[in-house]
Amino acid sequence: MPKIIIDGKEIEFRQGQTIIEAAKEHGIEIPHFCWHPKLSVSGNCRMCLVEVEKMPKLVIACATVASDGMVVHTESPKAIAARNAVMEFLLINHPLDCPICDEAGECKLQDYAYQHSLGESRFVEEKVHKDKRVKIGPRVMFDAERCISCSRCIRFCDEIAKDPELTFVKRGDRVTITTFPGEELDNPYSMNVVDICPVGALTNVDFRFKARVWDMSHTNSICFGCARGCNIEIWVRNNEILRLTPRHNEEVNSYWMCDHGRLNTFKFVNSETRVDSPHIRKDGKLVRVGWDEAFAETASRLKSINKEQIAVIGSPYATCEDNYITSKFARSVLGTNNIDFIRHTDYSFADDILRREDLTPNSLGAELVGVRPQKNGLNIEGIIKSIKDGKIKALYLIEDDLLSIDHELENYLAKLEVFIVNATNFNQSTNFADIVFPAATYAEKNGTFVNFQGRVQRIRPAVATIEVDRALEGMALSRLDKFGTKFDRWAQGKHFDARATWKILSSLSNVLGSKMKYQMAEDVFNEMASSIPEFKGLDYDVIGELGAQLKLEKVNVV
């Protein structure tokens, strides 16, 4: 393999790689603004200037292809002087907006100003004034003064979102970004420009001014919005999710995620409609009760019903662990073979970038762990038909809304002898439920999702429930979480009394007389790994941050 020497360190590179790519692969960070690993090279910020021996002038590392024997200096006096000069030029017209800028704390320009600039401005003239607070699209706000014209957002729209909407206009210090006439920055991936913008020129309208980045904790997780399972980070302050950002995973989503996933998949976690503590219907109304009372009531009512007249509906929104326990609970505790889950597909949602027609994160996982009709058991259509025929007397619904797919069922659900729901939020189905258990959302539990490729990926708790202590559970802690007491208003965020479905069902099995001994989600996963062939050899450590590919005979794309 050809070799290149960067700062005295000899590194190998592949033919065709640029200096910055080769350096990045070996952990050498060359400062840059406009270069992005997934976008074309633009070379206009000049921040990555490096000295290459035998070249007359400094070259930009992002556009110079490495060649064998090249000797590169990134810290030579000439390179440092060039970087200082570039920073000084960039800061000439950059406003001193940091106190009101949302990017502060994760701003490349701010960081580099500390690392690579002289710290003082020699510019005494008036800075250029441009438009501030321009709503460039429904979900993105643009501040022209802060823009350093790196063109990342323009290239993103052209190359990744495949929807050219942005362009540069004017020249020199008046250059600014705008949308084409009659266009808006409204493609389904528009908010990725907020992440790639190295300064605070493009900001997230939904998150704007909600919190400072240093006040939040961030937890690696998986997007809940569709079967792609984009890797994300959940940003939490005071036990409330404030934003989601994509996390790099080349096998799944690269650096991106769609706006639907970013905006619509976390608000239900802290919403008013969350089920808080178990509820039992008394005199036609759902009343809050304790866990023990709810378990005892459920057990006594389920016991009186014939096995064939019970149906269980698992959930593609729940984790593999939840569905595994659901399936085990249905088969060995309730003794029914009528088990399936509801498929939520929308072909108009899919595209050829990231979005999938399957709107749930774990339908493949649910099926793999056994949420499918067992020997002559009814599938979902059969269950719905039997409910209408009156053949099913008891229904256990896990984290889903049955009425969202069949509105006619309304009249029949009320006639069921027992209708139990594990729900994160009250929905149309809980209106008819006799017993509602509060299920933890994907942001409150450990577990795994299997995406449409058959890749098993981990989710982690980012929001604490009432029985969880952030520090003891090993959850991500912000500074405020570390030092807050019960007397501090900024540490009194809402904690819901909810539990993961696997936990609810195993407690329920214990009440019903079949012991299930699981301490944590990992125990459930380890049992899955030993009993389900597709999961063989896996554990939470093997799955790690980026997931693991299951060995599937046929990838069952919904």
Next chain:
Amino acid sequence: MSQTSNSLKKRKKDLTFWQKIYIPEIAKGLALTFKNMVRPKFTMEYPEEKFIPPPSYRGRPVLVLEETGEERCVACGLCSRVCPALAIEVQAAETEREKERYPEKFEINMLRCIFCGLCEEVCPEEAIVMSKDYELAFTNREDAIYGKDKLLTPVSQLEDRIEFLRKYK
């Protein structure tokens, strides 16, 4: 130093006659006592009489209210970040005004505050300053959390502190 050690070493045999008979020394001591009896008093009849501190005094932190009736603070959160006692909570929100951002909520927990003045030092807008108010007594924890209603103080009352900061900060 040498004088004191010398006088310490003075033995009885070294004393002069006048020192030996004590009377002039008693008179000297009593003279000092009587002098202090007629000197002006330092003690104040607090709370009837109030102590007004100099501008360098660090009383409870307050927010500057401009003459236009708007707060100066842009809710950048630096005071909250620098506060070693985590006394300050800021929630920013958007405003139609030119500066875009204002504190929707600004609370200082006076039970946590240690009057170090770092919030004042870090503030990029000169929006939080230490006042001369030292009278802080509460009967419960909730009362000790001061919101914007108690914190906002007209700039006219804070001029000498702001001047002091410009001079010495």
